[in-house]
Amino acid sequence: MATPRTRASSFSRNVPSTAAPQVPGVKSGPNGTLFLSSGISDLDKILGGGFPLGSLVVVMEDPEAPHHMLLLRNFMSQGLVLNQPLLYASPAKDPRGFLGTLPSPVSSKDDKPLDRDSEQEKGLRIAWQYKKYFGENQPNSNSQRDNKFEFCNEFDLRKPLQRQFLSGQRVECMSTQDSSDLAALHDRCATFLKQFFRTDGNISGAGRIAIQSFCAPQCTYFDKEWHVLSFIRSLRSMIRSSNAVVILSFPPSLLSPSFSKRLQHMADTLLSVRAIPDEDKDLAKLLTGYQDMIGLLSVHKVARINTQVPIILEAATFSIKLQKRKFLVLECLNQAPVDGSSGTSYATSGSCSVSSKGGSLDF
Amino acid sequence: MDNLLDRALGLDGRGDRWPLLGKVVLVEDCVETGGAFVVHHIIKRFLSPQPAAASNHSLILVAFSQPLSHYDRVLRKLGCNLVAQRDNDRFLFFDMLNLRFPDRDDVKTGSSVLVSLFEKIYNAVRALSAEKNCITIVIDDIALMEVVANGSSDSVLDFLHYCRTLTSEFDCSVVALNHGDIYSTTEKPMLMLNLEYLSSILVRAEPLATGSAVDVHGQLMVFNKGEHDRQGTPGSKVHNFHFRVKENSVDFFYPGGRG
Incomplete structure (x- = not known):
């Protein structure tokens, strides 16, 4: 979306893509930060590149739906x-069982470009005003594909992750x-993070910690609020000095x-997920593509490491959809046209000026 | 060049004396709108004032929320080199980020950490004031200090009271950041009420009522208790304006008055 553009002032350094660190899955961002992918390419784009190394990502759960698991799964996969390396903590009796539900990456090279093309055509047919987004995506994904390791894979939620990755x-x-x-x-986190302690300049690897349903009621520390807070304070200070990302979900209700x-x-990056009610007639009338949505994701805060400028997103709430019942995608909410005439007027005023980048979709 | 925040804080005077001496400035923010930029702005103004009086300003930063590298990068973009200032003994950094996670046995650690922290600050202030320095203590932030104190807001309040005595004893100023929305559901938020009472200038950062925008990042309310109005009678004055945070500065403007 517009995030990368808002962030770049006219004096920003133009980092060439070749300067990226040689560690797979790590990409350099502004202000000397390095990004890890969230496992959802749309979320990476929304956040301006991904989760910065050394940041604490907090996901607020919906009490009625396990949508936070989608984020955790993709992040872990x-x-x-x-x-x-990955450290996963959960209140379940057997956390290792959860690894069996992780999605598998779409590996075949021929599958993806095909998918892209059909996506573009669909964009042309249904909503040509979104062309500006495709224009941005295209060079990015092309350059990434050349590397052996991609920064962000696409995951098929129906296929479990192959054993080789778990073994x-x-x-x-x-x-x-x-x-x-x-x-x-x-202690576990401290020993895990010790191997990623940040030294100046060179980085050897990056780690991920996923903590699911922190302070769920079945945990005995549930009511020790200050104990929990001082744990997170301490975790946050440890993560700041290491090349890793912690994602933590908790039930705010x-x-x-x-x-x-x-x-x-x-939290450095604060997200929340919400289920959408099945038969909400008003909402269905208000939003296009309501049937395909499985939930909503809100971005409350984007990590601000080494900078004081807040990142203001074009939209704070996105719909979570499953494309072809396989891929997790995030989309802006689009208001459904009230009648035919209003749709055209919006289109002519809005996007003709933006579509100056050129391409096959220009009018 | 002066901006609206400088004017509201009283920093626009031409005197060679730091205008906030002996005062406590409290900055309150919320999840949606961070107030750290106000603290950065004050640090920058304090460490790089008009050339005449510049040399004897010393700053003590008590950091619970960010490492030095973060402040260094942010302030460098604002035009103030903290590492160079530290080498000149004009900038002291107390890293409270890497405090140990308390074990089961030592429940008392929380308040004892604050006691020893105050001792360190006191000694530093005394040493600096012996050289006739003008001192500012910055605390970022109080909500995390409460966590360090294991939720004992009394010991945090004690700590801040002691810091306040330094303002009269050594004529230094205190700048503290706190998160106002934490207490919004508490029935009697003693800590926040006490802080607001103690402070001579209260700065509150809030999001716009209409939601966030790219051009306007939020609004500031500055409540300056010690200000004199036009007739010269002492009273308090409220300033309201919008702001937009940038890498190297912050734009302040009246609502709708952005060119």
Whole structure:
């Protein structure tokens, strides 16, 4: 979307793509930050490149739907495909079982360009005003494809991840239900992050930590608010000095509002997911493509590391859709036209000026 | 060049004395709109004032939320080199980020950390003021200090009271960042009410009521308690304006007054 453009001032350094670090799956961003992919290419684009290394990503769960799992799954799979070490903590009795549900990357090279083309055609047919987005995507994905490791893969949610990615020694799992307090988890994170301690200049690898349903009621530390907060404060300080990303989901509806606010303040990137009710007639009338949506994702805060400028997105809420029942995509919400005439007037005023980039879709 | 925030804080005076001396400035923000840029702005103004009085300004930054590299990069873009200032002994950085995670046994650690922190600050301030320096203490941020104190807001308040005594004893100023929306659902947010009472200038950063925009990042409310109005009678004054944060500066303007 417009994120990369808003961020670049006229004095920004033009980093050539060849200067990117040689570690697979790591991309350099503005202000000396390095990005890891979230595993969802649309989310990377929305956030201006991905999750910066050294940041804490917090996902606020919906109490009624497990949409946060979609984010976690893609994030974890992406890491495993790139051979990045992973630490996964969950309140389940057997966290390793969750690894069986991770999606598999679409590996065949011939599948993807075909997919792109059909996507473009569809864009031309249904909504040619989105051409500007395709224009941006195209060079990006082309350059990435040349590398052996891609920054962000596409994942087929119906296929489980192949065994070969899971068999390595690089996956650690832990149940947060067992221990009476967070000291064990803290020690585990500390030893995990020690291998990614940031030294000046060179980076040898990147790690990922996924903590699912933190402070769920079945954990014994559930009511020790200050204990939980000081764990996150400490985790945040550890992650700041290491080349890793922590993604943590928590159920805000089960916590006191001030506690939840404190957690949100500590987050570098703050997302929330929401289910959409099945038969909401008003919403269905208001939004196009309502039938295909499985949920909504809101971006509340984008990480601001080494800068004071907030990133203001064009839209804060996106619909989560499954393309061909396989791929997770995020789309802007589009208001359904009230009648035929209003649609055309919007189109003529809005996008003709933008479509100056040239291409097969120009009018 | 002065902007609306400088004017509201009283920084636009031409005197060679730092105008915030002896004052406590409290910055409150919320999840949607961060207020850190106000703190950065004050740090920058304090460390690079008009050339005449520049040499004896010293800053103590107590950082709970970000590492030094972050502040260094941000301030460098604003035109202020913290590392060079640190080498000149004009900038002291207290890294509270890497405090140890408290174990089960030491429940008392929280307040003892703050006690030892205050001792360090006190010694630093005393040493600096012996050289006739003009000192500002910046605390970023109080919500995390509460976490470090294990939720004991009393010890945080004690700490801030002690810091405030420094303002009268050594004539230094205190700038603190806090998150206002944490307390919005608390029935009697003693910490926040006490802080607002203690402060002589309150700066509140809020999102626009109409949502976020690319051109306007939010609005600031500056409540300056010690300001004199046009007739010269002491009173308090409220300034309201919008802002847009940029890498090397912040634009301040009245609502709708952006050219």
